[in-house]
Amino acid sequence: MTTLFETLLSAIAAGAVYGLLGVGFSLTYKTTGIINFAHGNFAILGAFVAYALIDMGTPLVIAMLGGIAAAGIAAGVMERAILRPLYGRPLIAGILVTVGVAVVIESSTQLIAGSVPRTLPSLASTDAWQIGSLSFSPSQLTILLVALAVSVAIVLYVSRTRTGRAMRGCAQDSEAVSLLGVSPQRLYFAAFVLAGLLAGIAGVLIAPSIGLVPSRGLSLTVLAFAAAVLGGLGSLPGAVLGGIVIAVLQNLAAVYVTTDYAAAVGYLAIILVLLVRVRGLLGDELETLRQV
Amino acid sequence: MSIQRATVVGGLAALAGAVAFAGCGGSDNKTSGSSSDPIKVAIVQPYTGDSAYYGEQADQAFALAMKHSGSKIGSRPIKLIKGDSKCQPAVAVQATNQLLTEKPAAVLTSACSGDTLAIKPLLSARKIPVCSINFASEITGGKDGDYMWRAEPSGAIINAQLAKHIAAEGVRRIAVIHDTSSYGQDNTKTLVKALKDNGVDVTTVASYGFTDTDYSGQILKAKKANVDAIHVEGYDLQIGHLIKQIRQLGLKLPIYATADAGNNTAKEAGGEAMEDVVFATSWLPNWIPAATKFTDAWKKEYNTTPALVMSNFYDCASVLISALKAAGPDASSDELNEALKATNLPDMPSGTVAFDQQHERANPPVMLGTYRNGKPVLTKVLSGSK
Numbered sequence: 001m002t003t004l005f006e007t008l009l010s011a012i013a014a015g016a017v018y019g020l021l022g023v024g025f026s027l028t029y030k031t032t033g034i035i036n037f038a039h040g041n042f043a044i045l046g047a048f049v050a051y052a053l054i055d056m057g058t059p060l061v062i063a064m065l066g067g068i069a070a071a072g073i074a075a076g077v078m079e080r081a082i083l084r085p086l087y088g089r090p091l092i093a094g095i096l097v098t099v100g101v102a103v104v105i106e107s108s109t110q111l112i113a114g115s116v117p118r119t120l121p122s123l124a125s126t127d128a129w130q131i132g133s134l135s136f137s138p139s140q141l142t143i144l145l146v147a148l149a150v151s152v153a154i155v156l157y158v159s160r161t162r163t164g165r166a167m168r169g170c171a172q173d174s175e176a177v178s179l180l181g182v183s184p185q186r187l188y189f190a191a192f193v194l195a196g197l198l199a200g201i202a203g204v205l206i207a208p209s210i211g212l213v214p215s216r217g218l219s220l221t222v223l224a225f226a227a228a229v230l231g232g233l234g235s236l237p238g239a240v241l242g243g244i245v246i247a248v249l250q251n252l253a254a255v256y257v258t259t260d261y262a263a264a265v266g267y268l269a270i271i272l273v274l275l276v277r278v279r280g281l282l283g284d285e286l287e288t289l290r291q292v
Numbered sequence: 293m294s295i296q297r298a299t300v301v302g303g304l305a306a307l308a309g310a311v312a313f314a315g316c317g318g319s320d321n322k323t324s325g326s327s328s329d330p331i332k333v334a335i336v337q338p339y340t341g342d343s344a345y346y347g348e349q350a351d352q353a354f355a356l357a358m359k360h361s362g363s364k365i366g367s368r369p370i371k372l373i374k375g376d377s378k379c380q381p382a383v384a385v386q387a388t389n390q391l392l393t394e395k396p397a398a399v400l401t402s403a404c405s406g407d408t409l410a411i412k413p414l415l416s417a418r419k420i421p422v423c424s425i426n427f428a429s430e431i432t433g434g435k436d437g438d439y440m441w442r443a444e445p446s447g448a449i450i451n452a453q454l455a456k457h458i459a460a461e462g463v464r465r466i467a468v469i470h471d472t473s474s475y476g477q478d479n480t481k482t483l484v485k486a487l488k489d490n491g492v493d494v495t496t497v498a499s500y501g502f503t504d505t506d507y508s509g510q511i512l513k514a515k516k517a518n519v520d521a522i523h524v525e526g527y528d529l530q531i532g533h534l535i536k537q538i539r540q541l542g543l544k545l546p547i548y549a550t551a552d553a554g555n556n557t558a559k560e561a562g563g564e565a566m567e568d569v570v571f572a573t574s575w576l577p578n579w580i581p582a583a584t585k586f587t588d589a590w591k592k593e594y595n596t597t598p599a600l601v602m603s604n605f606y607d608c609a610s611v612l613i614s615a616l617k618a619a620g621p622d623a624s625s626d627e628l629n630e631a632l633k634a635t636n637l638p639d640m641p642s643g644t645v646a647f648d649q650q651h652e653r654a655n656p657p658v659m660l661g662t663y664r665n666g667k668p669v670l671t672k673v674l675s676g677s678k
Contacts (some may be wrong), residue, residue, distance in 0.1 A: 128542040
């Protein structure tokens with residue numbers, strides 16, 4: 001039973017970060033209709049900037065905030081300078097451009113930072129806490145709480161504020177949104193900046209566990225995509241749930257079945273869920289039908 | 293021009309062409325040339341991508357070796373030609389084919405075992421002697437192994453010694469966690485066999501992907517098996533994070549690891565969790581006076597502390613230079629190969645470098661290291677000569 005609790009606790013902590021990545025991914029999709037393949041690269045970029053700031057003597061928390069801001073700025077620049085001229089053209093153009101941006105970010109980071117892997121310090125101690133026979137660390141708890149808190153805050157923002165509700169409507173009908181006196185282009189920009197900030201937060205949370213390697217952006221984008229799709233593309237609470245479900249399934253498979261195919265279990269679950277429920281776990285039924 | 297004259301001229305031109313092309317390809321006289329022509333040595337390494345630091349380190353090691361051993365063979369300078377393998381076998385093959393058009397005399401092959409295994413047949417077909425630092429089992433031997441020389445002990449040799457030590461420490465049940473790279477799987481196979489041969493029960497073997505973001509599943513699987521110790525295998529960054537997470541999940545049992553645990557990257561990633569982790573390696577910065585001398589020279593030249601792989605590259609570079617000198621500036625590839633066979637280089641950072649009948653490192657150095665107060669220290673020499 002202890003092993004089961006520890007398995008679930010560790011998975012939820014990891015899954016909360018996957019969910020955070022998925023929330024940002026879903027947010028840009030929900031607002032603009034664009035699938036941002038550079039999302040994971042913004043997370044890595046944020047972590048690298050945080051590392052650079054620490055290297056210059058900046059205290060850890062401020063450096064992390066700096067990294068998060070850098071990710072948001074980079075995402076905003078991408079929207080303003082590269083994606084905006086493509087609005088009005090087929091969506092595929094915008095999606096493909098994000099692939100190019102991902103490659104540019106990865107290559108630039110490697111050129112500047114080199115290929116030797118770096119390590120970002122954790123926000124909290126990684127020493128184990130013992131509660132009976134259960135082990136958990138302050139670092140895991142911090143990651144879990146921060147990721148969940150930020151995710152919940154964004155979900156509430158999008159569902160309860162005027163701007164947030166306008167973002168939700170934007171991808172469906174941008175004309176209707178502009179008739180309400182809200183500029184769709186400002187919303188697109190806000191969505192990308194917000195998603196970039198979320199990616200930056202995820203990056204500085206996950207980097208202490210995986211290291212700083214420029215090419216890790218793609219694997220984080222895949223995680224974000226998987227969490228978002230499982231949860232229902234466009235559903236922010238769904239993305240959080242999707243991330244946690246993927247991590248839990250992978251961990252349970254690793255501990256109780258085999259580690260060899262544990263990573264695939266999460267993705268198999270996505271296929272099975274979508275076969276039965278095309279809108280994902282919490283996706284919007286009408287929206288899904290509209291897209292189909 | 294009359295038809296007869298044209299025929300004669302055409303025939304002479306064809307003959308000249310045949311003579312000119314006769315020297316192309318198929319010849320094994322790779323070092324032949326005029327006294328000022330450079331002797332080309334190819335370096336096939338990842339120069340871009342995640343493993344690009346290997347390429348940089350190989351270049352640095354060869355430059356340092358040339359500084360110490362000379363950069364000329366007779367009057368002919370050594371010229372390094374480079375191919376980017378990206379640590380991907382298919383790309384390594386492409387890069388090597390490109391390099392082969394320049395007819396190198398010898399090759400310092402990639403730090404990535406998969407690359408070396410992929411290009412081994414190509415180089416063997418051209419009879420080009422190769423120096424390798426790879427751990428994988430099939431690097432030497434086999435039908436393409438006549439020109440392949442491994443300057444460092446293989447993973448199988450290191451694991452055999454480590455397994456004996458683990459058994460002697462009283463470990464009866466062990467979990468092995470490894471990555472899914474071809475190197476990782478091969479290394480694990482030899483380790484598990486060696487552990488079983490020494491009476492250690494390998495209760496759990498768990499794998500992780502190179503890009504995995506969390507290892508708790510693998511670690512908890514090992515914890516559930518109630519083992520006496522854990523062995524972790526992988527590249528330095530992954531090993532460091534894995535070990536950190538092992539301690540984070542409350543496991544206080546002994547941890548053994550592969551040589552990459554001795555690298556600074558692993559130390560930075562693992563932090564305090566690396567204290568008392570025992571890793572099996574073929575080199576430590578200060579294990580013998582020659583290693584200290586190499587460490588100091590490297591620090592002075594490049595302002596960083598060298599790791600195992602830099603020492604390995606330096607050994608290979610020195611071996612190639614020494615063999616080229618012994619064979620002479622106009623040696624054939626077979627003569628160069630014979631010179632490699634006869635290599636006996638004392639005072640190298642890893643001890644005396646020589647080869648046995650199987651083209652493996654003779655009297656291979658294997659030692660155990662650990663971290664004390666954040667620094668890698670030698671705990672025991674299991675084999676090898678100074």
